[in-house]
Amino acid sequence: MRHKTLVMQNVLEDTIVEFQDRAIADRNLDDRIKDIPGWGMDADPDNDPTYPMKHWNGADHERLDYEKAPQQPLDIEVLHSIERPSVTRVFGTSSPPSGLSGAVRRFAFKYSEATATHWMGLILADRINVIEGKIDDLAHGILPNPWIERGWRAEWKHNRPAFVRQAATTALLITAGIMLLKRKNKRK
Amino acid sequence: MIAMNFRGPRQIRVDRNKPEPEIKHPYDAIVRVTRSLICGSDLHLYHGRVPDTRVGMTFGHEFTGVVEAVGSGVQKLKVGDHVLVPFNVACGTCPHCKQELYGNCHESNPEATAVGGFFGYAHTGGGYDGGQAEYVRVPYADVSPTIIPKGMDLENAVLLTDVVPTGYQAAEQGGIQKGDTVVVFGAGPIGLMAARFAWFFGAGRVIVIDHVDYRLEFARKFSFAEAYNFREMKDPVLFLKKATDYFGADVCIDAVGCDGTGDALQSITGKALMLQAGDATALHWAINSVKKGGIVSIIGVYGPPWNLAPIGSLMNKGITVRANQASVKRLLPKLIDHIMSGRINPKEIITHRMPLEEVSDAYRMFSGKMDHIVKPLLIPPRANAA
Numbered sequence: 382m383r384h385k386t387l388v389m390q391n392v393l394e395d396t397i398v399e400f401q402d403r404a405i406a407d408r409n410l411d412d413r414i415k416d417i418p419g420w421g422m423d424a425d426p427d428n429d430p431t432y433p434m435k436h437w438n439g440a441d442h443e444r445l446d447y448e449k450a451p452q453q454p455l456d457i458e459v460l461h462s463i464e465r466p467s468v469t470r471v472f473g474t475s476s477p478p479s480g481l482s483g484a485v486r487r488f489a490f491k492y493s494e495a496t497a498t499h500w501m502g503l504i505l506a507d508r509i510n511v512i513e514g515k516i517d518d519l520a521h522g523i524l525p526n527p528w529i530e531r532g533w534r535a536e537w538k539h540n541r542p543a544f545v546r547q548a549a550t551t552a553l554l555i556t557a558g559i560m561l562l563k564r565k566n567k568r569k
Numbered sequence: 570m571i572a573m574n575f576r577g578p579r580q581i582r583v584d585r586n587k588p589e590p591e592i593k594h595p596y597d598a599i600v601r602v603t604r605s606l607i608c609g610s611d612l613h614l615y616h617g618r619v620p621d622t623r624v625g626m627t628f629g630h631e632f633t634g635v636v637e638a639v640g641s642g643v644q645k646l647k648v649g650d651h652v653l654v655p656f657n658v659a660c661g662t663c664p665h666c667k668q669e670l671y672g673n674c675h676e677s678n679p680e681a682t683a684v685g686g687f688f689g690y691a692h693t694g695g696g697y698d699g700g701q702a703e704y705v706r707v708p709y710a711d712v713s714p715t716i717i718p719k720g721m722d723l724e725n726a727v728l729l730t731d732v733v734p735t736g737y738q739a740a741e742q743g744g745i746q747k748g749d750t751v752v753v754f755g756a757g758p759i760g761l762m763a764a765r766f767a768w769f770f771g772a773g774r775v776i777v778i779d780h781v782d783y784r785l786e787f788a789r790k791f792s793f794a795e796a797y798n799f800r801e802m803k804d805p806v807l808f809l810k811k812a813t814d815y816f817g818a819d820v821c822i823d824a825v826g827c828d829g830t831g832d833a834l835q836s837i838t839g840k841a842l843m844l845q846a847g848d849a850t851a852l853h854w855a856i857n858s859v860k861k862g863g864i865v866s867i868i869g870v871y872g873p874p875w876n877l878a879p880i881g882s883l884m885n886k887g888i889t890v891r892a893n894q895a896s897v898k899r900l901l902p903k904l905i906d907h908i909m910s911g912r913i914n915p916k917e918i919i920t921h922r923m924p925l926e927e928v929s930d931a932y933r934m935f936s937g938k939m940d941h942i943v944k945p946l947l948i949p950p951r952a953n954a955a
Contacts, residue, residue, distance in 0.1 A: 393798075
């Protein structure tokens with residue numbers, strides 16, 4: 382299989398017709414509109430890298446002195462980047478920080494977005510939050526349902542060989558682990 | 570209401586009793602979702618690659634819906650309007666919005682200054698619950714939401730919330746000149762759209778690189794592009810150099826982002842060890858495949874804090890990098906015209922239409938590229954409610 386793959390890898394590069402770019406470019410571009418709807422209609426010779434896309438109107442120099450919407454009431458805890466003076470005039474209210482993950486998030490938000498401490502702290506908080514979510518589910522009588530939640534149903538329907546292979550590998554690893562543990566216990 | 574509920578990386582369930590959103594601000598609207606899409610960038614959340622993605626959040630930043638309620642300050646929208654809701658939450662009055670950079674609004678995301686506010690995209694995107702639900706709270710309702718033009722197919726309308734403008738901006742950022750050779754890395758929905766729109770700017774040749782054969786076939790048909798599988802190459806950069814007279818492409822578009830593949834070092838450091846924000850193989854190839862003085866357009870999403878990229882080549886080759894989140898509102902008039910004039914029919918990329926209740930299956934299928942999926946559409950049970 383590996384040999385076959387390597388052979389295939391060599392084929393595409395080694396057989397490509399060199400100098401095809403020029404040959405293709407030599408085609409009459411004006412004919413393209415017949416083949417491809419919309420060809421060339423948005424072409425803009427001014428749109429080269431030195432032409433700014435931004436419609437500069439000087440607003441940047443207002444800095445933070447611009448017309449702002451009313452402030453959304455702060456009726457939940459909203460963490461904000463220390464690179465801005467306060468929360469934005471509107472914000473999302475999904476999943477406010479809570480528990481241990483919330484404490485880690487509060488710590489992470491003491492650092493700027495330029496630091497690894499900020500982002501790695503948030504990723505750590507995310508992983509803790511997953512465990513908190515499981516505990517919360519159990520506390521509310523919700524049992525894990527990997528068949529649905531992990532999309533195993535879709536995997537079984539559309540990718541059965543891979544699903545069976547993965548399940549068999551997992552079962553094998555778990556069995557091997559249990560046997561190893563049993564053997565260690567016997568020796569003791 | 571029924572809503573998608575994130576429970577951890579690769580774990581999603583449907584909540585049947587999530588509280589319906591309420592008006593929180595005078596400029597808010599509440600929208601009953603009629604169509605919602607899963608975006609390739611939602612997979613970055615699904616895979617656990619975006620920091621501050623909290624358990625319990627509802628994803629979804631591509632949706633259409635009917636206005637059910639408006640705040641006291643909303644003037645343009647009224648109850649009953651059927652709108653497409655751009656993924657950017659934008660205030661319309663900050664310096665960035667005033668200069669049409671609606672993807673970089675300064676008043677919609679308290680959690681990060683590096684990112685604008687987006688629906689359903691972690692707290693790094695502002696902490697807004699998204700559109701993979703029956704109802705959504707839409708802030709700054711008078712700014713971005715746009716009434717769906719009469720006669721426009723609803724599936725084309727929902728694609729205008731992200732995929733179409735994002736693909737268009739990827740090509741636009743490339744500064745494509747007539748006759749240019751454009752290479753697009755990634756044959757996902759954005760890559761397909763970017764390749765298709767490259768022709769609108771006058772490209773002479775469009776090449777798509779991916780490793781999934783059915784998507785490459787899709788690129789040949791939908792995007793009229795040459796399409797090649799990098800798994801059949803030893804070195805994709807060498808392949809592209811040979812394919813462009815040993816000169817390099819005029820423009821390279823990275824439409825992959827942090828879920829790339831194809832380079833062991835990138836995969837190990839980016840995905841297995843998480844020492845960088847995902848796998849930046851596509852960006853690496855783009856910088857190396859573009860000509861000297863060429864343009865690299867980045868539209869693929871990369872998370873914070875950093876990625877391995879050949880900055881030395883960038884400098885030595887005099888490459889210009891142009892990148893941004895799509896400014897949907899800026900592009901809508903032009904793109905609505907392209908669709909209504911029949912120059913492009915974006916809904917051709919929707920391959921799967923599924924009920925919202927099967928959202929976990931849809932994510933797994935999209936993530937695993939099962940059943941030749943290109944773009945999954947979710948239909949909430951109350952989509953057609955009177």
